[in-house]
Each structure stands twice: as structure tokens, then as C-alpha cells.
Amino acid sequence: MTVRIKFCGLTDPADVPAAILAGAGYLGFVFYAPSPRHLDLATAAALSQAVPPGIARVALTVNADDATLDALTDAVGLDMLQLHGRETPERVAALRDRCGLPVMKAVGVATRDDLAALDAFEAVADQILVDAKPPKGADLPGGNGIAFDWRLIAGRSWRKPWMLAGGLTPGNVAEALRLTGARQVDVSSGIETAPGVKSGDLMRAFADAANAAQPAGAAG
Numbered sequence: 001m002t003v004r005i006k007f008c009g010l011t012d013p014a015d016v017p018a019a020i021l022a023g024a025g026y027l028g029f030v031f032y033a034p035s036p037r038h039l040d041l042a043t044a045a046a047l048s049q050a051v052p053p054g055i056a057r058v059a060l061t062v063n064a065d066d067a068t069l070d071a072l073t074d075a076v077g078l079d080m081l082q083l084h085g086r087e088t089p090e091r092v093a094a095l096r097d098r099c100g101l102p103v104m105k106a107v108g109v110a111t112r113d114d115l116a117a118l119d120a121f122e123a124v125a126d127q128i129l130v131d132a133k134p135p136k137g138a139d140l141p142g143g144n145g146i147a148f149d150w151r152l153i154a155g156r157s158w159r160k161p162w163m164l165a166g167g168l169t170p171g172n173v174a175e176a177l178r179l180t181g182a183r184q185v186d187v188s189s190g191i192e193t194a195p196g197v198k199s200g201d202l203m204r205a206f207a208d209a210a211n212a213a214q215p216a217g218a219a220g
């Protein structure tokens with residue numbers, strides 16, 4: 001099964017070729033100061049320049065204001081915005097216009113009640129990212145290495161392209177794909193040896209496991 005993979009939170013110049021070698025379709029750069037993966041604009045611009053055409057460069061932001069986003073989009077070559085905060089559907093639509101980039105909106109899921117937000121954002125975003133809701137008191141709204149109960153979205157699909165995220169690892173991604181039917185996955189902590197430190201070996205192991213997964217509904 002061919003799966004499109006987003007490796008998120010790259011921090012080191014060596015992460016870019018490692019992610020490409022592993023077969024990434026999207027590379028994520030984090031712009032959120034509390035994160036161990038946060039990049040300044042100059043570092044991000046250098047990483048972005050090393051990405052060949054055909055691989056989407058995604059900027060992850062959290063409740064960023066217009067000035068911050070303007071500075072970001074002026075300084076860094078980007079192909080998509082990932083909004084990972086409390087942005088409303090109206091804000092998502094406004095930023096899509098303002099930044100002139102496709103927007104992927106992250107929605108945190110812990111219980112069935114959280115699923116309604118996915119329908120609201122599907123109407124305004126170009127993609128939706130189905131992530132685990134952060135635990136109470138967490139410093140980060142994502143990137144916590146925590147999975148949600150994938151059975152909550154088993155058999156679900158949306159009209160827009162969507163990605164599964166939250167606590168994915170080389171060891172569990174095949175099961176996550178099998179249960180949810182996702183065709184795109186996003187991973188950060190699960191390909192790290194320490195917070196913010198990516199591993200080429202883990203990226204390759206993750207991609208191998210994802211691509212070897214059996215589609216949902218397949219026998220066995």
C-alpha cells in the first residue's frame with residue numbers, strides 16, 4: 001500500500017536528505033517557541049531551500065497572528081500551512097486567502113464528541129489532520145507522542161484529503177493504517193531519538209512499516 005508520509009519537526013540540515021531518502025511526501029517545519037522543534041526563520045529558510053520540487057514544505061503554526069505569518073511566508077519557501085491551535089473555521093478561511101497557501105487544519109481527538117469539529121473544518125481547509133488531543137496540562141498542543149483510540153474513526157472518510165497523526169511509530173503505524181483506512185500519516189516524536197532529534201534509521205523504519213501495511217478490510 002502506498003502511503004503519503006509527513007515527517008514533521010525537522011531541525012537539522014541532515015534531516016532533509018534523510019527524510020527524502022526515506023520517501024517523505026511532506027516535510028514539516030515547526031514555528032512554535034515552546035516546542036523543542038521550533039525553528040527560527042533563517043534556519044527554516046535554509047532547510048526549505050534544500051527541499052526539491054515535488055515534496056511539500058509545511059509550516060506548522062499555533063494561533064499565530066497575521067504579522068507572524070506574514071514574516072514567515074516572506075522569509076521561508078512554503079507549500080502548505082498547518083494550523084495546530086485553536087483557529088476557528090473563519091480564521092482558517094481567512095489565512096488561506098491571506099497567505100495564498102493550502103491550509104491543513106489539525107483537530108485533536110480523544111472522544112467521539114471531538115469528531116464534529118472535523119466536519120466543520122473540512123468545509124474550509126484543504127486538508128484535515130486528525131491528531132490526538134493533548135493531555136490536560138501538556139506544554140504542546142501536538143507532538144506529544146500520544147495516540148488516540150483509532151477505532152473512533154474506523155471506516156470514516158472525509159471529502160477532503162486527510163492525515164492521521166498522534167503517537168505514530170514504526171511499531172504501530174501499520175495497525176493504525178489498517179484500522180483507520182488512512183492513506184496519509186504524520187509523525188514527529190516517533191522518528192526521534194530525543195525531543196527534536198530526528199533519526200534517519202527511524203524514518204526509514206517508519207516508511208517501510210507504513211508501505212508494507214495491509215489496507216483496511218484486507219484479509220489477514
Ligand SMILES: O=C(O)c1ccccc1N[C@@H]1O[C@H](COP(=O)(O)O)[C@@H](O)[C@H]1O
Pocket residue numbers: 008009028030032035036037060062084129131140141142143144145146165166167168186187188189190
Ligand atoms: O511537533 C511539535 O513540536 C508540535 C508542536 C505543536 C503542535 C504540533 C506539533 N506536532 C504535530 O503533532 C502531531 C503529532 O505528533 P507526534 O507524532 O505525536 O509527536 C503531528 O501532526 C505533528 O505535526
